[in-house]
Amino acid sequence: MYSIGELSRRTGVKVPTIRYYEQMRLMEAPERSDGNQRRYGKSELERLAFIRHARDLGLAIDSIRELIELSGHPDMPCADADRIAKEQLASVRGRIARLRKLERELERIATCCIGETVGDCYVIRALSDHTLCRDEH
Amino acid sequence: MYSIGELSRRTGVKVPTIRYYEQMRLMEAPERSDGNQRRYGKSELERLAFIRHARDLGLAIDSIRELIELSGHPDMPCADADRIAKEQLASVRGRIARLRKLERELERIATCCIGETVGDCYVIRALSDHTLCRDEH
DNA sequence: CTAATTGCTCTAGCGACTAGAGGTTCAAGA
DNA sequence: TCTTGAACCTCTAGTCGCTAGAGCAATTAG
Ligand SMILES: [Zn+2]
Ligand SMILES: [Zn+2]
Ligand SMILES: [Zn+2]
Ligand SMILES: [Zn+2]
Numbered sequence: 001m002y003s004i005g006e007l008s009r010r011t012g013v014k015v016p017t018i019r020y021y022e023q024m025r026l027m028e029a030p031e032r033s034d035g036n037q038r039r040y041g042k043s044e045l046e047r048l049a050f051i052r053h054a055r056d057l058g059l060a061i062d063s064i065r066e067l068i069e070l071s072g073h074p075d076m077p078c079a080d081a082d083r084i085a086k087e088q089l090a091s092v093r094g095r096i097a098r099l100r101k102l103e104r105e106l107e108r109i110a111t112c113c114i115g116e117t118v119g120d121c122y123v124i125r126a127l128s129d130h131t132l133c134r135d136e137h
Numbered sequence: 138m139y140s141i142g143e144l145s146r147r148t149g150v151k152v153p154t155i156r157y158y159e160q161m162r163l164m165e166a167p168e169r170s171d172g173n174q175r176r177y178g179k180s181e182l183e184r185l186a187f188i189r190h191a192r193d194l195g196l197a198i199d200s201i202r203e204l205i206e207l208s209g210h211p212d213m214p215c216a217d218a219d220r221i222a223k224e225q226l227a228s229v230r231g232r233i234a235r236l237r238k239l240e241r242e243l244e245r246i247a248t249c250c251i252g253e254t255v256g257d258c259y260v261i262r263a264l265s266d267h268t269l270c271r272d273e274h
Numbered sequence: 275c276t277a278a279t280t281g282c283t284c285t286a287g288c289g290a291c292t293a294g295a296g297g298t299t300c301a302a303g304a
Numbered sequence: 305t306c307t308t309g310a311a312c313c314t315c316t317a318g319t320c321g322c323t324a325g326a327g328c329a330a331t332t333a334g
Binding site: 046049050053054056057058067070071073074075076077078081082084085086088089092093095096099100102103105106107109110113115116117118119120121123124127128130137 | 183207210215218221222226239253254255257260261265
């Protein structure tokens with residue numbers, strides 16, 4: 001049986017975050033000691049690792065809850081799980097595409113300033129005038 | 138003189154967002170009509186366009202405020218403005234690098250499931266076991 | 275003049291935590 | 305057994321950049 005602090009050390013998830021996951025119904029309410037402190041077992045440790053891994057991959061709390069519920073029904077078709085993963089991949093690709101546009105513009109803006117004073121600073125001029133940008137963002 | 142709605146239409150910034158920028162001290166408190174409604178001029182329109190452009194490039198409110206304050210002192214050196222742009226570029230590049238790692242892992246996770254049920258779904262297995270991942274994330 | 279639209283302020287909500295207050299329980303040493 | 309200090313408990317509020325809504329006042333078109 002682990003205390004919440006020990007579970008935190010073993011998973012790298014901070015103590016208040018574990019309590020937050022319980023509140024969000026990702027973790028089930030665990031057993032308690034006589035003095036009302038949380039006591040966890042091995043299955044909770046595995047679930048928390050699952051949650052942490054899914055969060056590290058950028059999945060939303062709601063998606064993770066759905067995946068956890070699915071994994072409790074091993075005989076059901078896994079189309080929903082596959083869909084969640086594909087949607088997350090698409091979302092990540094969308095964000096990358098958007099950030100690459102920003103990168104292109106910022107590269108120009110951040111490296112083209114040859115002025116010395118604010119009055120002729122390219123950074124300030126570029127921000128004032130979007131027509132200097134190569135494409136939309 | 139523009140009303141806040143007209144300013145909104147001309148810049149594409151929503152009305153409550155304009156009021157929010159005023160509250161955050163990016164926009165100065167404008168003149169008011171006899172009935173206490175905001176009235177803007179050309180300079181406020183330009184400032185709002187500046188703010189919108191900077192936000193579109195991902196700059197934080199605090200950085201934008203700093204840039205606006207700088208642009209009021211055209212004779213000062215522009216090192217601070219250049220630094221803010223370079224930091225933003227670095228931040229965007231960092232986020233892209235992180236997202237590319239996620240993309241690699243998610244690509245594998247989302248496309249490798251040949252199972253039909255949750256019990257042998259690769260998505261669920263991959264989330265349960267980080268050692269299946271190629272690199273850290 | 276009336277009605278529709280737009281404006282005003284204030285408060286609360288989003289997502290995923292994080293920090294702090296104020297109090298209780300646990301574990302180890304004397 | 306007692307004491308101390310770390311860890312734990314619940315609850316509330318703050319982060320960021322908006323967005324939504326309530327309940328009212330001002331403007332504008334017909
Ligand atoms: Zn410069
Ligand atoms: Zn631009
Ligand atoms: Zn599957
Ligand atoms: Zn992994």
